[in-house]
Amino acid sequence: MKTLSFIEDIGRRSPRFDAPDKARGKEKFASDLYPENLLWAGALRAGIPHGEIRSIIVDRALSMAGVHAVLTRKDVPGPNRQGFVYWDMPVLCGKKVRHAGDAVALVIAETREILAKALESIQVDISPLPVVDSIDAALSDQAPKVHDLTTGNLLKAATITKGDPAVLATCDILLEEYFSTPVQEHAYLETENGVARLDKEGILHLIVSTQAPFRDRLEIARALGLDPGKIHITAPYLGGGFGGKDGATVQCLLALAALHAKGRPVKMWWDREESMVAGYKRHAARMHYCLGAKKDGELVALKCEIDYDTGAYAHLGVEIMALGLEHAAGPYRIPNMEAKGRCIYTNNPIAGAFRGFGVAQVSFAFEGMMDRLALKLNMDPLALRRKNALIRGDKNCADITMTHSTGMAECLLRLADHYLWTDRGKWVAAAPRFKRRGVGISAVFNGMGYGHGLPDYAVAKVRLTQSGTIRVYNGVSDMGQGNASTFVQMAVEILCQDRENMELVQPDTDRTHPSGSSSAGRTTYTYGNALIKACTALRDKLCNRAALMLLMDDARGFAMVPGAVRHLATGKEISLAALAAIMHPEDRLCVADHLMVTTPEMPQGGEAFSLGFPHLIYPFAAHLARVEVDELTGGVCVKDYLAFTDGGRVLNPQTFEQQVQGAVAQGIGYALCEAVQTTQSLISTRDLSTYILPTSLDLPDIQSHCVETIEHSGPFGMKGIGEVGLNGPLPAIGSALIHAGLPMNRAPFTPERILAALQGQADKKKEPPCR
Amino acid sequence: MQIKFTLNHQPVTLEADPSMRAIDLLREHCGLTGPKEGCSTGECGACAVWINGVTRLSCLMLAAQLQGQSVVTVEGVNPDSPDTLHPVQEAFVNCGAVQCGYCTPGMIMTAAQLLACERTPSRERIREAISGNLCRCTGYHKIVDAVEAAAQAMDREIS
Ligand code: FES
Ligand code: FES
Numbered sequence: 001m002k003t004l005s006f007i008e009d010i011g012r013r014s015p016r017f018d019a020p021d022k023a024r025g026k027e028k029f030a031s032d033l034y035p036e037n038l039l040w041a042g043a044l045r046a047g048i049p050h051g052e053i054r055s056i057i058v059d060r061a062l063s064m065a066g067v068h069a070v071l072t073r074k075d076v077p078g079p080n081r082q083g084f085v086y087w088d089m090p091v092l093c094g095k096k097v098r099h100a101g102d103a104v105a106l107v108i109a110e111t112r113e114i115l116a117k118a119l120e121s122i123q124v125d126i127s128p129l130p131v132v133d134s135i136d137a138a139l140s141d142q143a144p145k146v147h148d149l150t151t152g153n154l155l156k157a158a159t160i161t162k163g164d165p166a167v168l169a170t171c172d173i174l175l176e177e178y179f180s181t182p183v184q185e186h187a188y189l190e191t192e193n194g195v196a197r198l199d200k201e202g203i204l205h206l207i208v209s210t211q212a213p214f215r216d217r218l219e220i221a222r223a224l225g226l227d228p229g230k231i232h233i234t235a236p237y238l239g240g241g242f243g244g245k246d247g248a249t250v251q252c253l254l255a256l257a258a259l260h261a262k263g264r265p266v267k268m269w270w271d272r273e274e275s276m277v278a279g280y281k282r283h284a285a286r287m288h289y290c291l292g293a294k295k296d297g298e299l300v301a302l303k304c305e306i307d308y309d310t311g312a313y314a315h316l317g318v319e320i321m322a323l324g325l326e327h328a329a330g331p332y333r334i335p336n337m338e339a340k341g342r343c344i345y346t347n348n349p350i351a352g353a354f355r356g357f358g359v360a361q362v363s364f365a366f367e368g369m370m371d372r373l374a375l376k377l378n379m380d381p382l383a384l385r386r387k388n389a390l391i392r393g394d395k396n397c398a399d400i401t402m403t404h405s406t407g408m409a410e411c412l413l414r415l416a417d418h419y420l421w422t423d424r425g426k427w428v429a430a431a432p433r434f435k436r437r438g439v440g441i442s443a444v445f446n447g448m449g450y451g452h453g454l455p456d457y458a459v460a461k462v463r464l465t466q467s468g469t470i471r472v473y474n475g476v477s478d479m480g481q482g483n484a485s486t487f488v489q490m491a492v493e494i495l496c497q498d499r500e501n502m503e504l505v506q507p508d509t510d511r512t513h514p515s516g517s518s519s520a521g522r523t524t525y526t527y528g529n530a531l532i533k534a535c536t537a538l539r540d541k542l543c544n545r546a547a548l549m550l551l552m553d554d555a556r557g558f559a560m561v562p563g564a565v566r567h568l569a570t571g572k573e574i575s576l577a578a579l580a581a582i583m584h585p586e587d588r589l590c591v592a593d594h595l596m597v598t599t600p601e602m603p604q605g606g607e608a609f610s611l612g613f614p615h616l617i618y619p620f621a622a623h624l625a626r627v628e629v630d631e632l633t634g635g636v637c638v639k640d641y642l643a644f645t646d647g648g649r650v651l652n653p654q655t656f657e658q659q660v661q662g663a664v665a666q667g668i669g670y671a672l673c674e675a676v677q678t679t680q681s682l683i684s685t686r687d688l689s690t691y692i693l694p695t696s697l698d699l700p701d702i703q704s705h706c707v708e709t710i711e712h713s714g715p716f717g718m719k720g721i722g723e724v725g726l727n728g729p730l731p732a733i734g735s736a737l738i739h740a741g742l743p744m745n746r747a748p749f750t751p752e753r754i755l756a757a758l759q760g761q762a763d764k765k766k767e768p769p770c771r
Numbered sequence: 772m773q774i775k776f777t778l779n780h781q782p783v784t785l786e787a788d789p790s791m792r793a794i795d796l797l798r799e800h801c802g803l804t805g806p807k808e809g810c811s812t813g814e815c816g817a818c819a820v821w822i823n824g825v826t827r828l829s830c831l832m833l834a835a836q837l838q839g840q841s842v843v844t845v846e847g848v849n850p851d852s853p854d855t856l857h858p859v860q861e862a863f864v865n866c867g868a869v870q871c872g873y874c875t876p877g878m879i880m881t882a883a884q885l886l887a888c889e890r891t892p893s894r895e896r897i898r899e900a901i902s903g904n905l906c907r908c909t910g911y912h913k914i915v916d917a918v919e920a921a922a923q924a925m926d927r928e929i930s
Contacts, residue, residue, distance in 0.1 A: 019864040022872030023856060023879060025805020025845035032804035187907055189809040189817055189873040239807070239873030240907050272810045480871025480908050654867040658909065662870060665910030688814035688905065696898040696911040 009493040010716050013653045017485035017504060018237060018478070029239050030209040031193045035265040038195070039068060040115045041257035042268065044105040044122050045277055046097035049133070049312075049347040049681035050144070051126035053095055056105055061118040066110035069260040070118065075106075076256060078225025082248040085610065086155070086314035088147055089350075091223050091252040097126060098146050099312035099347050100682050101278035108257050108266060132346045133681040135286065135307050139344065146312060146345040153345040155310060156318045158608035160325045162399040163336035168301040171292025175372050179289065179365040180746045181730070182675035183309075184282035185691055186354060188479075190239020192249035192279060193269035196258035204255055207234045211246040211477045212517035213507045219248055220255045231255070235507040241479030242666070243353035244280050246519050247315055273686045280352030281676055283308040283320055285361035291369045297377055297384045301336035302329045302369075302397070306362060308343045308351070315352030317343045319612035323358035323447060326603075326614050329397030330366035331408045331445040332388040337397045347681040353519060355663060356726035359446050360670065364747060367442045367731030371738045381735065382421065385443045385622075386412045396618075399603040404617045405709035405719065407646025411622035412443060414644045414707055420624055427626060428740075436629040438742075440735025443622050444727035447615025448521040448720050449596045454611040456522055456596035459513030460530035462491060462538050464588040468563070468577030470495055470538075471503040472531070475515030476523045478506065481722055482655040483523045487531055489652060490715065494535040496560040501576070513591065521619065521720025524651070526596050528715030533592035541590065545583055546574045597713055617711065619721045620646040623664070623728030627736035631758055634751030636672055636733070641700050643728060646707045649717030653706070656721065660704040663725025669694045671730040675748050776837045779803075779847025789835035794818045796834040797844060805845035805876040809905065816904030819877040820844050826884045845876035848883055858928070859883045862921035863914070870908035878904045882918045890926050894919060 008014035021027040058070040073080065073094030080094070081087035093102045105122050109115035132138045132146055138153035146153050168174065194208030204226070210216055213233040221228035238245060250268045257266045270278065285308050292301040306324050310317030321343040328339035354360075374381035389409040392402050415421055424439040431437040450456040461473035472491050478484040488502050505511055515527050543558035546565035550572050552558075557569050564573045580588060599616040606613055626640040643660050650656045673692040677684045685691035711719040730747055737744050742757045775784045778801060787796055797803045797820070809815035811830050818830040821843040849857040856864065859882050869875050878901060885892060885900040892900065897918045898911070906914060 015864045015867065016869060018872065019867075019869040020856065020860075022869045022875050023845075023860040023863045025803075025876040027872060028804065029807075029873065031808070032798070034799050189807065189815060189871070189905065189907055191809075238871060240871045242907075272812070480873075482870065658867055658870055658913065661910035661912045662908045666907070687812055688810050689812070693905055693907065695902045695905065696915065697902045699910055699912075701894075701915070702910050702912050 008489055008499055010489060010651050014489060016482050016655065017488045017499065027237055029190055030195065030207050030236050031190055031239065031269055033195050033207060034267070035195060038265045038267050039108050039110060039261050040112050041106060041108045041254060041266045042115045042119055043103035043253055044107070044119050044124065045100065045274070046093065046102040046104050046126060047100055048097060048126045048128055049100045050131045051097050051128040053093060053097060053104065054125040054127055057123040058105060060121040061107060064114065064118050064121065066114040067118045068108040070122065071106040071256060071260060076224065078223050080223060082219060082223050082252055083314060084247065084316050085318065089248070089313040091256060099349060101349060103253060106253055106257060108261055131680050133348065133678065134346065135309050135344050138346045146347060155314055155343045155345050156321065157342045158325065159338060159340045159605045160398055161338050161604040162397060165301055165303050165336050165338035167336050168290060168292040168303055171300050172295045173293045173373065173376060174290065175369060175376065176290045177368060177372065178287065178745055179368055180286040181284060181361045181364055182748055183284045183349070183351065184354065184670050184674050185276060185676055186242045186244030186279065187691070187693055188240025188242060188244060191270045191272060191275040192245065194250045194254050195265055195267045196254040197265040198258045198261065198263055200263065203230050203232055204258055205232045206251065206254060207236065208251055209238045209245055210235050210251065211238070211241045211479055211519060213477065213509055214514040215517060216251045217509050220252050223252045224255055233509045235477045237506065238477060238479035241518065242355045243357065243519065245479065246353045246517050247280065249279065272688065276686050276691065277683055280315060280350050282354040283310060283317065283351035283361065287362065287365040289365050289369050291373065293373055297373065297379050297387050299332055299334040299388045302334055303338045304328050304365070305340045309346050309348055310343050311346055311348040311350040313350045315350055317351060318609065320358035322609045322613035324362045326398040326447060327359045327445065328362050328366065330370065331390050331443055331620055332397065333390055333394045334397050348678055349676065349683060355666065355723050356446065357723060360727050360730065363442065363444045363727040364730045364734060368734055371735045375738070382412060382416050382441055389443065398614050400599055400601050400614050400616065404713065405646065405648050405711040406620065407707045407709040408443060408445065408620040410707045411620055411644040411646055414705065415441060415622045415624055418642060420626060420640055420642050431628065434631045436631055436740050438627050438736035438740030439624065440627065440732045440737065440739060441622065441624050442728045442731035442735055444724060445618045445620045446521065446724040446727055448525065448617045448619060449615060450520055450522065451612045451615045452598045456516060456526055457593060458515035458527040458530045459591060459593045460527055460534040461513055461589065461591045462531065462534045464538065464542065464576060464580050465503065466580055468575060468580050469501050469503050470497055471505060473505045473512040475507055475512040476527045477518040479518050481523065481659060483518070483527070486524050486651055486655060487527065490528055490531050491535050494532065495539055496562060498562045501563060521722045522596065523720065525714050525718065525720045526594055530592050530594035532715050533594065534590045537592060538590040542579060545579055549574055549582065617713065617719055619719050619724045621724045621728050623732040625729065625732040625736050627733055629740060629742065629754060634755035634758065636749050636754055638668055638700050638733065641702045643702065643704050643725060644707050645704065645721055645725065646709050647721035648709055648711030648714050648719040650706045650708060651716055651718050656706055657704045659721050660725045661702045664702045664729055665694055665699055667726045667729030668699060670748065671733040672748050673750070772835065774834055774838050776839060777841040779843055780850045787834045789833060791834040792830060793832035793834055793837055794829040797829060803844045803846050807873050807876060809873065816881065817874055817877040819880040819904065821880060821884065826881050845879055848879065857883060858924045859886065859921040862917040862924065866913050866917035866920055868909060868914040868917035874904060874906040878906065878914055882921065885918065886922055886925055891922050
């Protein structure tokens with residue numbers, strides 16, 4: 001590749017630092033590691049969604065040549081509990097299985113083939129219990145309990161109230177609808193995996209495809225009763241994450257395997273089917289909405305009930321529900337709201353964190369209400385949204401004052417001017433025979449950071465190396481979003497170095513500092529803020545040391561230039577390598593931390609959530625979809641897609657567009673074709689030919705534009721946009737369909753459902769009335 | 772059994788179980804982890820390599836099928852100057868077609884093969900050609916941009 005001779009500073013469209021090695025096939029992902037002398041570990045999955053374990057007979061497996069160990073619950077040294085807030089998930093099940101993907105035994109073998117045979121030969125006797133396969137089944141009086149809760153299968157219920165929701169009854173216009181959204185698979189191309197080894201000193205080393213290496217260390221220690229100080233985790237670049245690698249996947253199983261491998265390295269790599277059966281998913285939700293407005297379109301009140309199916313274990317289900325309630329009425333000024341949420345255990349596959357974290361679901365509902373209101377009032381749907389859009393100083397639906405960057409209205413304004421919107425009438429009218437066209441929009445937002453109750457902090461570290469290069473120690477996993485590259489760009493900006501003079505270390509619990517998980521749109525924001533401080537301190541220090549060497553009184557008048565520090569007035573320079581040679585290694589290092597601000601406001605009812613609620617800073621977006629429906633097949637095709645995103649200042653337009661386009665693609669899949677199917681809680685979509693991901697032929701070009709506000713609290717004015725883009729497509733496509741005469745209340749919009757709607761069959765199931 | 776083939780333009784002779792999958796032979800025995808495994812069932816394209824110049828899925832092939840063939844992985848797409856990037860790789864980097872990068876090697880093999888056959892494919896044609904390669908990160912937009920840019924760069928080189 002040609003040498004890039006310019007400084008790739010902030011704001012520039014720079015190719016990513018990690019891209020060349022990935023394009024060469026040189027980058028080593030966790031799954032690319034095959035340490036010498038390795039053993040393979042694999043878990044036996046229950047295969048039964050609910051039942052009591054009577055016996056597990058492992059003798060045949062144990063007697064097979066090449067099998068090193070077969071472990072069950074009794075071999076787990078610690079409390080055997082995994083989870084974020086609710087430690088409800090066993091590493092290996094002993095008494096009970098709660099979903100078909102539960103691990104009941106762990107085998108360590110010489111090869112993958114032996115491993116597969118050994119797993120097959122284990123005899124598990126599980127006496128089945130009645131299966132809790134839906135929210136309704138879970139809440140019925142006779143429902144068997146998935147966990148031993150006094151509240152039955154109700155993990156958590158909460159109500160957020162703003163103003164006086166009772167005014168709903170007196171509104172000019174009152175609309176009521178039910179919506180439901182499917183279970184979505186993360187479907188990262190690199191499935192869950194890692195390698196582990198116990199060294200002679202008793203240190204457990206793991207290299208894992210994980211979004212949260214520092215949390216993993218604590219989780220492994222807790223679940224297996226180990227000393228966290230003796231666990232060392234490295235997180236190379238991930239082949240995708242999207243939330244699905246935040247939390248325990250292979251970690252505890254691998255650690256347990258390594259404890260029994262006599263010092264040999266152990267590799268565990270779930271295949272696609274195991275990833276689908278045992279991995280986390282997006283929560284299915286059902287939502288009941290009652291919206292009240294004035295005749296002129298001003299929103300007055302919302303009452304809604306939102307149920308999330310968290311599957312067999314809590315994971316972050318309660319926090320996900322909290323975000324759903326926080327965003328329940330959309331990015332609008334609405335004075336009265338009552339949002340009730342329930343998070344419910346079933347025997348379905350485990351639902352957990354996924355880009356759009358609880359908000360993707362409610363976005364469909366609140367935007368669906370806006371389109372129905374626009375139709376009812378015969379009002380332009382964009383004008384209706386603009387009329388109600390949050391501006392700074394407003395209180396959002398969760399009663400949080402918008403004190404930070406708030407670009408919602410601007411996103412809509414820009415969308416209103418775009419030809420895809422202004423030309424829509426012509427385009428719709430030009431639909432070919434047997435095709436029906438619609439143009440839809442959506443306005444969405446997504447709280448950024450961990451939120452109240454869980455300090456969102458990061459510790460950045462940067463070093464001038466012995467050889468005069470600058471090394472950034474990234475503490476937050478890069479699952480593909482490019483935060484690591486942006487960190488280099490930030491350091492380049494402050495220290496004025498060429499990319500060639502930069503080095504990057506990926507998260508490593510020995511070398512980098514705890515900086516939280518790669519999640520919640522916080523990654524670049526929080527670590528970036530810390531890194532700016534660390535780099536600024538290093539710059540000042542290097543100027544200072546250069547002054548000493550060049551016999552100047554102080555560091556005034558010095559500046560960093562590529563490869564050196566220069567005294568501007570005299571032009572005298574000292575190279576970074578020369579500077580490094582005289583500095584003590586400890587002096588060549590700067591560490592700084594950052595803690596994200598949180599809101600002091602607490603909505604009524606918010607105390608129910610111990611953490612993750614509410615938020616202070618929100619990115620916003622307005623999306624547009626031009627959709628064509630085939631009236632003969634029911635197929636829906638997105639012809640054009642447009643997104644305006646307020647992410648504060650844009651640090652690198654290329655990575656910005658990457659995030660938006662990727663999120664939109666995942667959102668279009670969510671709207672059109674992606675749904676994990678289960679029968680009696682058993683997954684039937686177990687591969688990529690039954691679980692359909694959008695291919696290059698299914699997606700249009702995705703136009704992404706930024707609406708630059710300044711997020712004053714953010715590094716160089718940015719805020720995180722990793723999540724918000726996912727929330728737009730489902731409602732935008734739903735909006736296009738309703739304006740084409742096809743109101744849809746259930747996602748995804750499969751050909752069967754579209755055909756039913758075309759035949760005038762209402763897309764509504766009878767649901768219970770408002771509680 | 773003994774398997775003799777050409778790997779990234781070098782002759783190799785290996786002792787391997789013929790029933791082993793080609794992808795495992797390449798990744799575990801030859802240390803070439805460019806080809807990725809995303810599904811094992813021919814659905815994702817991450818494992819794509821060239822066999823005698825034609826893109827094939829190495830997860831669906833057995834080691835024995837490599838006998839006597841010429842195999843090229845992403846590590847070997849630019850044989851003349853291994854230190855520089857192939858124009859397709861360079862375009863992927865510059866156009867932002869790489870995010871997590873796990874689909875990238877397979878995409879590059881497919882795209883480079885397309886451009887070996889067609890000098891200036893349309894965006895539609897590019898979308899068709901890469902439709903067997905899944906990407907979960909990019910939405911394909913920038914991948915199509917990259918293949919277009921690479922086509923232009925290569926076309927310039929030729930003319
Ligand atoms: S791994 Fe070969 S096609 Fe997916
Ligand atoms: S870049 Fe991640 S799958 Fe394509």
